[in-house]
Amino acid sequence: MQKLFFIFLCFVSFSATAQKDNAKIYKFTYQLVYQSDSTDVYSKQVEDMLLFTNSKESAFLSKNGFERDSIIQELKNNPELAANGINASMFPKTRFNYKIIKHYGKDDFVYYDKIFKDYFMYKESKKSIPWKITTETKTINGFKCQKATTSYAGRDYTAWFSNEIPITDGPYKFYGLPGLIVKISDAKEHYVFELKKKATVAKMPSVVDNSKPIYEVTRATFREKMNEYKENAVERISQSGFTLNDEYKAQVRAKLKKRNNPIELSN
Template sequence: MRKYTAIKIISFFFIIQILPLQIFAQFFDHPSKILDSANLIITYKMSWKQDTNNLEYIRQENMILLVGKKISMFMSYNFYKFNLIGRKAEREGQLDEFLHGTERGNFKTRFTYKIYKNYPAGRITYADKVMPAFLQYDENLNTFKWQLTNLIDTIGDYVAHCAYTDYGGRHWIAWYATDIPLNDGPYKFRGLPGLIIKLYDDQKHYVFDMVSMERSDKAMLIEYMDMGWVQTTRPEFLKAQKNFRLDIINRAKEAGVDNEGQQRAVRSMTKRNNPIEF
């Protein structure tokens, strides 16, 4: 298997993004632990405005919530599929071909985080890469303090009730369906008497719409990859993310990227100035 150093990964993915999926080759070098299995798969369409200087430009990506008996996992659908197919390719001795073939282009994503809601432990675990480290932090499962309202609407086939909460520097509006008695939702959100089927902040910079919910006869594994995670706190994680964005030129130089590539990196990062959490 071809080796990928941290420097190469930086230049491939975070900086010039010429080969945006090769960063994940290293994921297959680490063991995984099966935490649970899911028969319920919920798909959300996430729409977001990444650039506060160009709010007319809206990006979209599908995210999935895998619901197990004790644990749920939320992540990018493309990232999930990439991991499944990549691990299959690795087992068959074809990982290098997969990473350098055309199929990998079907799984582009801007989001590599995984969010685990561990109900028995009462804990939310957020895990992601902030180069050069793999970082994770925990939060209390009951982080969200909801204000229930009497507002009712029909969303798709469901009667939905409205609730508000403040989190991550944003004021959030959630619509949940009591007909779906599932205490979960997109991203980190949960804690309502029904599944959250629509969620958005009051400026609609981030919007999650449930587009499907299906039960599978074949269980989908909820896995935890042992990436040598560094345990941190949420404030320290957000600080690391901010520092990476601010230090993109130096990161590019360290990666050996030429001046033109450095400027492309700066332009790209400048347009990503609106994270979901502050």
């Protein structure tokens, strides 16, 4: 009887801690190391990504993209700032324009992205990423973690999650483990996300600009449109009113050719 009472007290204590944590709004900063050219190991680059979470939802996006959007919004709210002149160096650059919103009470998440000048979104089931949890553990950046594996969109992944942070979430689309994903990488280590910072913020940011038309499509349709753009990028840019010389066209094609290793390789 005493043992059962002790277990009950532990459960109540854990539940209270989880509820207290859920009342907070967290900002997790992940470092993403990625290889944009599958044929060139020296093409690896680094970019910070942000995961905002509260008790209802999370938002995952590029840190530079978040800061860029914040500057743009500030200029919209204060036109006098724009009148003083805008320097291109003010806007942080990012290779990742996507934003992923996960609603904790729903069975799917929403993926937003931009292709040239058009904005798209699609919904995807959280069950599209099935996990296998192992008993292997190790400490990463001060957190005791447990190993899990999965396969998604043509890549095999190893994840390390920690129930010391009782949030069922992680970077990119990865979701559903009994603790926050501290590190996840594909088998070739072409994409490696690792948690570097944990902080709290005053409010959940709004990261999707609904003032612009957003076309709802399927994931397959979005991938088709992205591939079509990459194949015809020079033509699309020219059609938008820009005059491109042959040298610039060659540079655009060369850059796109080297960006041959997206995080999602297949449907």
